[in-house]
Amino acid sequence: MDAAAVQVDNLVKSYGAHPAVRGLSLRVERGELLALLGPNGAGKTTTIEICEGFRRADSGQVRVLGLDPIADARALRPRVGVMLQEGVGAYTGARTSELLRLFASYAANPLDTDELLARVGLQDSARQQVRRLSGGQKQRLSLALALVGRPELVFLDEPTAGMDPHARRATWDLIRELRRDGVSVVLTTHHLDEAEQLADRVTVVDSGQVVAAGTPAELTSSGAEGQIRFRAAAGLRLDSLQVALPVGAQASEPQRGQYLVVGEINPQLLATLTAWCAAQGVLAEQLSVERRSLEDVFLELTGRQLRT
Amino acid sequence: MTTTYVPAPAASSTGRMLAAQTRMELRLLFRNGEQVGLTLIIPLLLEFFFNLPLLYSLNGRRIDFVVPSILALAVMSAAFTGLAIGTGFERKYAVLKRLGATALPRSVLLWAKTLAVLGLEVIQTLLICLFAVVLGWHPHGDPVTVVLLMALGTIAFGGLGLLVAGTLRAEVTLAAANLLWLVLLFCGGIAIPLDKYPHGVHQVLQFLPSAAMSDGLHRVLQHGAQLPVAPLITLVLWAAVALPAATRWFRWE
Numbered sequence A: 001m002d003a004a005a006v007q008v009d010n011l012v013k014s015y016g017a018h019p020a021v022r023g024l025s026l027r028v029e030r031g032e033l034l035a036l037l038g039p040n041g042a043g044k045t046t047t048i049e050i051c052e053g054f055r056r057a058d059s060g061q062v063r064v065l066g067l068d069p070i071a072d073a074r075a076l077r078p079r080v081g082v083m084l085q086e087g088v089g090a091y092t093g094a095r096t097s098e099l100l101r102l103f104a105s106y107a108a109n110p111l112d113t114d115e116l117l118a119r120v121g122l123q124d125s126a127r128q129q130v131r132r133l134s135g136g137q138k139q140r141l142s143l144a145l146a147l148v149g150r151p152e153l154v155f156l157d158e159p160t161a162g163m164d165p166h167a168r169r170a171t172w173d174l175i176r177e178l179r180r181d182g183v184s185v186v187l188t189t190h191h192l193d194e195a196e197q198l199a200d201r202v203t204v205v206d207s208g209q210v211v212a213a214g215t216p217a218e219l220t221s222s223g224a225e226g227q228i229r230f231r232a233a234a235g236l237r238l239d240s241l242q243v244a245l246p247v248g249a250q251a252s253e254p255q256r257g258q259y260l261v262v263g264e265i266n267p268q269l270l271a272t273l274t275a276w277c278a279a280q281g282v283l284a285e286q287l288s289v290e291r292r293s294l295e296d297v298f299l300e301l302t303g304r305q306l307r308t
Numbered sequence B: 001m002t003t004t005y006v007p008a009p010a011a012s013s014t015g016r017m018l019a020a021q022t023r024m025e026l027r028l029l030f031r032n033g034e035q036v037g038l039t040l041i042i043p044l045l046l047e048f049f050f051n052l053p054l055l056y057s058l059n060g061r062r063i064d065f066v067v068p069s070i071l072a073l074a075v076m077s078a079a080f081t082g083l084a085i086g087t088g089f090e091r092k093y094a095v096l097k098r099l100g101a102t103a104l105p106r107s108v109l110l111w112a113k114t115l116a117v118l119g120l121e122v123i124q125t126l127l128i129c130l131f132a133v134v135l136g137w138h139p140h141g142d143p144v145t146v147v148l149l150m151a152l153g154t155i156a157f158g159g160l161g162l163l164v165a166g167t168l169r170a171e172v173t174l175a176a177a178n179l180l181w182l183v184l185l186f187c188g189g190i191a192i193p194l195d196k197y198p199h200g201v202h203q204v205l206q207f208l209p210s211a212a213m214s215d216g217l218h219r220v221l222q223h224g225a226q227l228p229v230a231p232l233i234t235l236v237l238w239a240a241v242a243l244p245a246a247t248r249w250f251r252w253e
């Protein structure tokens, strides 16, 4: 059996008297995409940089591909791709394509650099000096640099920070392709939609501790009530709807003509509701399904907003 | 065809990495205007001006004194000042950190930097000597000894440059490397012969690495000496202190 892609147990790290990570544990299986989700200052970068071998843990166990990030660095480097948070972190006087080719030369079986540049949308900036790239372009180059050596595990620290919505979506597609091709991925983000969209599993961190972990669906549905709202003629008789609804779901008309169904939201519930409307000859307008989002989960767990 | 990311991780050969890295280092050196000015243009300008009888008078052919000085200056500019400033800013901008996360071993990175500096010195030496011939230079002495002196000077100065770059902030490195360049130029036996200084001062200054290299090069190229023992030993000592110190205290971030 292969060791896990990443295994962190009880990780502790302080900067002077300031604790950054306080007993954090997580596990990433091979081929899995884990999102480390948390607000700024939660300890995501610290955790990831310890996994990358840049920093030494105060205590706790860290294994990456079954190896020690510092003692076995030589063996790990070629197998792990890294995207740092603070930008490209590479020769700013080099041209984009030169830099990618340089990183390709470190690997025995690199990706085709022209193809990869085109894939991250930098084909038109190939001859541009790295220092003249925009923030989002630098991020995309940084991603290409992490991937060019065909690693089996990549750490992406806030991969879409500074990207416009279009580039962000394209980057999501690329990250999905990585996962499809069997690359293990650890990414950090403070964007909930990013975690919800991409991750097999999400570890929510706050103040250096794990406050929740699970699949996006588990996190948003565990004990989670959602609600369906719609508008229709005032004063509909709801008893027959209530009978049709599953146990625990509740229908009401909080304001005249505005209806609310609260309960565990799933496709059956929605089907039951619309079937009832059809039987009554009622056209439900402005029907909206509101499931609990990771945002709500985070707010509940920490009492704080993710985005500050 | 769509790209496939199916993992196939493996480091390439040391030789390939070293070649690619050295090429990149050299390319960046020549693309950087300040580096080109410091290592190529200023030495040639000084070669021209020191050859004019402005600051002091000399016995014998002036250019025969000037060329060894300028060669010493070129080594100091490339191996100390240029290397220190370049490396200092690479450290500041997390280049070294980022490279630390690749399959490129640190030893290969350091070798590439060394080879790039040596390549630069070859070009410097060619330009300086060609210009000197135009100015009427008559070299004496054994070229092998000259290469030995310059190589030892490169190691000593390179070690000092990396020590400064690896321990101080990039801005401090920039100031310190430029200041030391000036100090060593005028008080380290390059621009002004040390025997123009009072005897006691001369006795101290001759142990500076620039003075040792400059003195050794003068003995060989100007006076045709065989093996300038004292300068060679001085340079070996500087190298023996600077390199281990740089290895010991160099911080990559």
Ligand SMILES: Nc1ncnc2c1ncn2[C@@H]1O[C@H](COP(=O)(O)OP(=O)(O)O)[C@@H](O)[C@H]1O
Pocket (backbone or CB within 6 Å): A015, A018, A019, A020, A038, A039, A040, A041, A042, A043, A044, A045, A046, A047
């Ligand atoms: N090099 C450092 N020195 C001192 N404190 C740091 C350093 N890096 C991070 N911190 C502190 O540690 C905490 C966690 O930071 P970080 O790991 O960067 O969080 P995140 O990536 O989740 O934003 C923050 O309070 C931050 O200020």
Ligand SMILES: [Mg+2]
Pocket (backbone or CB within 6 Å): A041, A044, A045, A046, A085, A157
């Ligand atoms: Mg961070």
